[in-house]
Structures are given as structure tokens and as C-alpha cells.
Amino acid sequence: MIFPQMMRPRVSAMPTGARYWRLIITKTAGATDYVSVSEWQLYSSGVVVSQSKSITANKPSYAALTPNNIVDGETYFNSSASRWMVPVTNLPVTATIDLAGSFSIERIVLIGNTSVNALRVPKAFQIESSQDGASWGLIADVANAGMTSGNGYTWELTL
Known part of the structure; x- marks a missing residue:
């Protein structure tokens, strides 16, 4: 994906084998109640290796909308059931995947x-x-x- 200058992430030289x-989500796109994520995918050799892996969060989620939902393979950005939702008052919040x-x-x-609410998507994160x-x-x-909406509420980075 080509990023306009203001949207380019700072990318380190850290090895990507891990x-x-x-x-770590630090800011929403403007929502004051929750931040909400549908899916987080990590690709190795063209395959999603994060799907169904063990994932934990350092702070409570909203009801049953736990971090397990962001590694379930459901990629639709408007799903009300398959998402991870965290109160903004809990930011910053961290989700950690163990790829085993x-x-x-x-x-x-x-x-x-x-x-x-489209303003619930993450705006700033590491x-x-x-x-x-x-x-x-x-x-x-x-x-x-x-x-x-133009990019399906998706952020991508090729390393």
C-alpha cells in the first residue's frame, strides 16, 4: 500500500522473525466510548499465521468482544459480533499474539x-x-x- 506522506508509519529495522x-492501540479516530478492531493478520510466506492463535489483552474488553475475535478469520469490517472492543478509558491497550x-x-x-461508529477504528498504534x-x-x-470507507477500514504494511 502506498501511504500519503502524513500517513506513513515509522518502520524500524527490527527483524520480523519472531x-x-x-x-498497542493508543488512539481512536475520534470516538470517545470504544475502540473496535475486526481482524489482525500476520502473514508469513503468503499465509495468515495469526489465525486461531493464542491472544491476550492487558486490559478488559467490552462484554464478550474479546481479542480472540481479531484472530478468528472473520475479516468483514462491519461485523457486530466478531470484533474486539475496548473502552477508550482503557487506552493504551495491548493485544499480544503467541504464534507458538x-x-x-x-x-x-x-x-x-x-x-x-466509524470513529471507533484505531488511529494511532504501534x-x-x-x-x-x-x-x-x-x-x-x-x-x-x-x-x-475507501480502503475498507484497513491498514496494511508490507515488510
């Missing part, structure tokens, strides 16, 4: 959820990776994800 990956093995990630896709779950390296620091 077992643990985390998404080291994978060289070549592409990252994050799909915001707009089932109730993506980090780790071999051991203790020492983390920055992969991308996104200040303006630019998720809109």
Missing part, C-alpha cells in the same frame, strides 16, 4: 470495525515483535492509520 507480536513458533512476517493487516515475550522491538509506529 514468536510474539503485539499491537518463530515466523518471518512479511505483511501485517489491521482491519478496524465500524459496526456502530506493532512490536519479540522472540521471548520479554524484550520487544518496534516494527511500526503509526500516528494516523487513515482507515476510511
